[in-house]
Amino acid sequence: MAPAPQIRIPATYMRGGTSKGVFFRLEDLPETCRVPGLARDRLFQRVIGSPDPYGKQIDGMGGATSSTSKCVILSRSSKPGHDVDYLYGQVAIDSDFVDWSGNCGNLSTAAGAFAIQAGLIDPALVPENGTCTVRIWQANIGKTIIAHVPVTGGQVQETGDFDLDGVTFPAAEIVLEFLDPAEAGExxxxxxxxxxxxxxxxxxxxxxxxxxxxxxxxxxxxxxxxxxxxxxxxxxxxxxxxxxxxxxxxxxxxxxxxxxxxxxxxxxxxxxxxxxxxxxxxxxxxxxxxxxxxxxxxxxxxxxxxxxxxxxxxxxxxxxxxxxxxxxxxxxxxxxxxxxxxxxxxxxxxxxxxxxxxxxxxxxxxxxxxxxxxxxKAVMSRSARILMEGWVRVPADSF
CATH class of the missing domain: 3.10.310.10 (Diaminopimelate Epimerase; Chain A, domain 1)
Known part of the structure; x- marks a missing residue:
């Protein structure tokens, strides 16, 4: 049997707050991975390099910590009053599963920036200079996040003088609002x-x-x-x-x-x-x-x-x-x-x-x-930056 070739998928590697993850547009994923299920989980595990009994994720994009073993999917929102849908997967390092049960607040910062950079926001809503307000539907938990992303020259401003403890270099400040973050029922x-x-x-x-x-x-x-x-x-x-x-x-x-x-x-x-x-x-x-x-x-x-x-x-x-x-x-x-x-x-x-x-x-x-x-609502400031963009490669038979 001939060995499986590698396929390449458009992806962006981003830091958001004190985390890092691999970001995808939903439309760029292989068709079987555009819906929840085993194929999507297997793809993300292979991208990150899990499950890895050595606990190092050497054969993937993960960094062998919970902060760096993450994947994100964004798409234009189907939710009224929102710009994008944001879905987050926490990839286990040495165990065989992807946890979809919660959000990543740090990568919520990068989600707002990525939405603009990936062309998921109506250009008419992006100022030439100022702040672009991105209304994010957090699909894992069914909540709204508003990201206030700085824009310079019509592009996301990534550099700046905002310091965030846990991140080595300063960057541009992004303010996040988590609306109704707690449930009021029983x-x-x-x-x-x-x-x-x-x-x-x-x-x-x-x-x-x-x-x-x-x-x-x-x-x-x-x-x-x-x-x-x-x-x-x-x-x-x-x-x-x-x-x-x-x-x-x-x-x-x-x-x-x-x-x-x-x-x-x-x-x-x-x-x-x-x-x-x-x-x-x-x-x-x-x-x-x-x-x-x-x-x-x-x-x-x-x-x-x-x-x-x-x-x-x-x-x-x-x-x-x-x-x-x-x-x-x-x-x-x-x-x-x-x-x-x-x-x-x-x-x-x-x-x-x-x-x-x-x-x-x-x-x-x-x-x-x-x-x-x-x-x-709850409010905090974070920053985000693209680290690498292009394609991520995985063996075609891995999902």
Whole structure:
């Protein structure tokens, strides 16, 4: 049998916030991959280089971290009042699946820029100089994101002086608005799936002495489980290596994530967590304290409102996921959550939190309506840049 030839597919490799991914226009994908299913999953796995038992993704575009193992599809929107539909796939590194259960907030930044650069926006809506407002329908979670993308000379402005901790070089600032990021109903889809700003989880004594752990379980941006750092033996100032180089710590945190996911109604049993690695996230919070960021820059307690360390796909994130930042902003704005209490309590519409790479300011507008907390939007600034464009190649028999 003759070996399969390689085929080439138009693609763009982009950084968005503190993540990177391979971007496609829906119309450029092979026909079998334009709809959800095994062919699309297999294509994206081959593009990224997964599943890879070595955990390196050498034979693909992935960078062997949750932040760099991503694919995105954009198309002109079928949703009234929106410009583009944005679909995101989190490709597992060493396991055989693609997780479509949530959004990537960081790549939402690049989605707005890519929409303009890929010709998916009506040219009449793109100013010669100024800001292009891109209304994005986030198809994974059914939410609206508005990206305010700077434009110079009719083209997306990518360079600038906006610094984002976790990204080496400055770039142009893109402001993102996540509209109605939390659900207002009841059950597993609600902002607080249990109806409580703080719950007590029953956990193994081997993980938490006494077997009881307080947690804030919230659906905002992405389902997230927040716990207090001190209650699980941490300070909230931990660098990435302190967690990721400790297999026992990762196993404990994954167990807590599974317990929280069950309490949120996202999985039926503990085994379900292995098939749903992208959501929910788990994070631990603490009051402000001095620490040194991964860049070597000192972060002073007086510069931040709280500390947050979050895990993505089983590892401590090097900075902070954009969707988890929405969850942080939302939880911080609601009195009584563990995030709000770590930040000093009270009411607030913005927080600056410390993460392993530095700090980030996020805001949320919350109000108590008929006895329920509602959040109209969360806002943050990110940046995006094309790293490479052209074609990605994969063997023709890989999907």
């Amino acid at each position: 059950g597993s889809g609600a902002m607080f799936p249990t109806g409580n700003p703080v719950d007590v989880l029953e956990v193994p004594d081997s993980i938490v002495p006494g077997g009881r752990l307080r947690a804030t379980l919230i659906n905002a941006g992405i389902p997230t489980i927040f716990v207090n750092a001190a209650e699980i033996g941490y300070h909230g100032t931990e660098p990435q290596g302190a967690i990721n180089e400790d297999p026992a710590a990762l196993a404990r945190l994954e167990t807590l994530r599974a317990i929280g996911a069950m309490r949120m109604g996202l999985i039926a049993d503990m085994d379900g967590a292995a098939r749903r690695q992208h959501t929910p996230k788990i994070a631990f919070v603490a009051p402000p304290a001095d620490y040194t960021a991964s860049s070597g820059t000192p972060v002073r307690a007086g510069e931040i409102d709280l500390l947050v360390r979050a895990l993505s796909m089983g590892k401590l994130h090097h900075a902070m996921m954009g969707t988890a930042s929405v969850a942080i902003a939302t939880a911080a704005s609601i009195p009584g959550t563990l995030v709000n209490l770590a930040a000093g309590g009270g009411t607030r519409d913005a927080v600056r939190f410390g993460h392993p790479s530095g700090t980030l300011r996020v805001g949320a507008q919350a109000a108590l309506v008929d006895g329920r907390w509602q959040v109209t």
